[in-house]
Amino acid sequence: MGKLTLYGIDASPPVRSVLLTLNALGLEFDYKVVNLMTGEHLRPEYLKINPLHTVPTLEDDGFYINDSNAINAYLVSKYGKDDSLYPKDLQKRAIVDQRMHYNSSVVSSTGRALSIPLRAGKSEIPRASFDALEQVYKTLDLFLESNDFLAGNNLTIADFHITAVLTTTMLFLDVDATKYPKLAGWVQRIKELPYYDEANGSRLSQVAAFINSKKYTIV
Numbered sequence: 031m032g033k034l035t036l037y038g039i040d041a042s043p044p045v046r047s048v049l050l051t052l053n054a055l056g057l058e059f060d061y062k063v064v065n066l067m068t069g070e071h072l073r074p075e076y077l078k079i080n081p082l083h084t085v086p087t088l089e090d091d092g093f094y095i096n097d098s099n100a101i102n103a104y105l106v107s108k109y110g111k112d113d114s115l116y117p118k119d120l121q122k123r124a125i126v127d128q129r130m131h132y133n134s135s136v137v138s139s140t141g142r143a144l145s146i147p148l149r150a151g152k153s154e155i156p157r158a159s160f161d162a163l164e165q166v167y168k169t170l171d172l173f174l175e176s177n178d179f180l181a182g183n184n185l186t187i188a189d190f191h192i193t194a195v196l197t198t199t200m201l202f203l204d205v206d207a208t209k210y211p212k213l214a215g216w217v218q219r220i221k222e223l224p225y226y227d228e229a230n231g232s233r234l235s236q237v238a239a240f241i242n243s244k245k246y247t248i249v
């Protein structure tokens with residue numbers, strides 16, 4: 031097996047989605063922190079391995095791959111004992127891919143819209159951003175209507191991507207179990223995974239401290 035190195039920072043949801051996958055697969059890896067706050071991602075050494083200057087980047091024995099979606103699919107395909115986290119069956123995989131694209135295009139940007147004003151030093155967050163988040167929770171609840179996990183009855187990497195984002199958005203707006211019972215049940219199931227705390231839960235403290243330190247109003 032090649033030597034794996036993950037470049038990232040705990041505050042980043044896509045990085046935590048890769049940490050979930052690495053832990054679920056029981057893989058050993060080095061973790062190199064790329065501090066976005068001090069601009070480490072813009073240094074020439076990092077731009078050489080990721081010209082898009084984003085985290086995460088994975089190195090597998092001299093092979094570099096960027097983007098959490100591509101990384102997680104690669105890790106399961108290469109190192110998974112079976113394909114359950116990213117099924118080879120084309121129809122099952124299509125559902126996983128659809129959830130991942132929904133995460134990239136909608137869930138992630140909805141989450142980002144909440145934190146951007148705070149990172150820009152503002153103390154107001156538009157109500158529309160919270161309304162968009164409610165819509166996301168509603169859609170996810172629908173995905174879970176007759177399944178335990180977001181892409182069917184098995185845990186997949188789609189669950190990891192959405193876990194990483196949702197545990198951040200929940201710092202702004204918790205999942206109300208009376209409105210979204212299926213989603214609340216899923217959050218609970220995810221938190222019970224044996225590696226959840228190591229890969230995601232314990233890594234939220236910095237983000238939580240940042241959000242909780244801001245006295246923002248919804249306008």
Ligand SMILES: N[C@@H](CCC(=O)N[C@@H](CS)C(=O)NCC(=O)O)C(=O)O
Binds near residue numbers: 042043085099134
């Ligand atoms: N689609 C990418 C998104 C990666 C991304 O935007 N990461 C953010 C942190 S959450 C980042 O590195 N931002 C720094 C930059 O864009 O310069 C993925 O899933 O890896």
